[in-house]
Amino acid sequence: MYEAVHAYPDGDATVARQAMTAARYGYDGIVVRTRAALESGGGDETGGENAPATDPAAIADEHGVDVVDAVEIDADGPTAASGAVGNRRADHAVVCVVGGDDRLNRYAVEEPRVDVLARPNAGGGGFNHVLARAARDNEVHVEFDLGPVLRETGGDRVRALADLRKLREIVTYYDAPHVVSANASSHLELRAPRELVAVAAEAGFDGEWIREGLRAWGSIAARNRERLSGDFIEPGVRRGRYETQR
Amino acid sequence: MKHLPKHLRPRWRYLAVGIETWPDAEVGRRAFQRALWYGAGNLLGDAGSADAGLKLLSFSCSGGSGEAVVRVRRGHVEEARAAVACVSEVGGDPVGIRVRGISGTVRACEERYMRRAAASSTQRDVAFGDAERSAVVCGDAYDVRTESGYVGAAAFDIE
The missing domain is CATH 3.30.70.3250 (Ribonuclease P, Pop5 subunit)
Structure with missing residues (x-):
């Protein structure tokens, strides 16, 4: 099972600390949503020689969990988001678009190059049957963000729970792919998979469905890593052993 | 009763x-x-x-x-x-x-x-980012004090 986290400089814990905590909590890997936190995102140049570790493979070796470099695109509108997706797709295993308004949600689910529509309900954004169908056809995973359920109180939490319920009803009806995350921005906000399942069960989710959502991060990463590797030509076609490098 | x-x-x-x-x-x-x-x-x-x-x-x-x-x-x-x-x-x-x-x-x-005794934590100065900062070290976990509060780091970041 994988969890998608924010890391320093975007969050309050470095990638290595998040990986260490995730390993202790029993995750198989973490998806780092912060672009500047890992090497391929350009994190190396910003911090100088004593910057926190940025090499995903080395961190993965050290702590025994997979570290996936991802990017979260938080744009003002579909045009800006589309440019950013085009630029980042080739460098990152997972591309998320932060939703939150109707036009962005619509753009994200209709773009096959996007892997995950993150936080579709965060702003005033809505989700409906049209978007669910598009998400299913384009294999865009809809994120179920349990963060507000864990960390908010009162009215905000009630609204978050109501939104999650509505989203769940639409997404399960159309069988659109989904991912689940606690959206942790530091190691203190991370929760173990069993805890997430228990909280979600109180909110009316099925336990196996939540675990499926946590595993989905891993399968997205595996698929895209294969596609980004040099041997991949198109679905079903790979460079074989008789092909020589030209 | x-x-x-x-x-x-x-x-x-x-x-x-x-x-x-x-x-x-x-x-x-x-x-x-x-x-x-x-x-x-x-x-x-x-x-x-x-x-x-x-x-x-x-x-x-x-x-x-x-x-x-x-x-x-x-x-x-x-x-x-x-x-x-x-x-x-x-x-x-x-x-x-x-x-x-x-x-x-x-x-x-x-x-x-339950661990009998919690791992003892010590204060140390470490190089983090572009400056020397004080950190609380507890096993492999380093909590580095920065201007905007603590940042959680690991031993792997510091070496």
Whole structure:
């Protein structure tokens, strides 16, 4: 099972600390949503020689969990988001678009190059049957963000729970792919998979469905890593052993 | 009052809970118990909260890490686990929290899941980012003090 986290400089814990905590909590890997936190995102140049570790493979070796470099695109509108997706797709295993308004949600689910529509309900954004169908056809995973359920109180939490319920009803009806995350921005906000399942069960989710959502991060990463590797030509076609490098 | 006969006594389960905070956080026993009850009340409602029980039996927390034993009525363990996971801050300090394990007796819970002595933490100056900063070191975990509060780092970041 994988969890998608924010890391320093975007969050309050470095990638290595998040990986260490995730390993202790029993995750198989973490998806780092912060672009500047890992090497391929350009994190190396910003911090100088004593910057926190940025090499995903080395961190993965050290702590025994997979570290996936991802990017979260938080744009003002579909045009800006589309440019950013085009630029980042080739460098990152997972591309998320932060939703939150109707036009962005619509753009994200209709773009096959996007892997995950993150936080579709965060702003005033809505989700409906049209978007669910598009998400299913384009294999865009809809994120179920349990963060507000864990960390908010009162009215905000009630609204978050109501939104999650509505989203769940639409997404399960159309069988659109989904991912689940606690959206942790530091190691203190991370929760173990069993805890997430228990909280979600109180909110009316099925336990196996939540675990499926946590595993989905891993399968997205595996698929895209294969596609980004040099041997991949198109679905079903790979460079074989008789092909020589030209 | 006279003890209840054995078959009428409530059955309990004991949760071993691991706690993590920033090194300067002051988390007290009463504050933690209150956070636990509030968390349960908000998530499970009054009736569910009363069913689960969630009584704090032992608690210790200092220097950024701690542990606790929470008593829960048997059969309400998953609800209790959810309530525990919803404790995100105690008295304004953010906490990381995790159920390490569940036992049928307090003694088994302590023997199996409690570390006898918490790893001692020390203060050290480390190079982090572009400056020399002071950090609280506890095993492999480094909490580095920066202008905007603590940043969690690992030994791997510092070397």
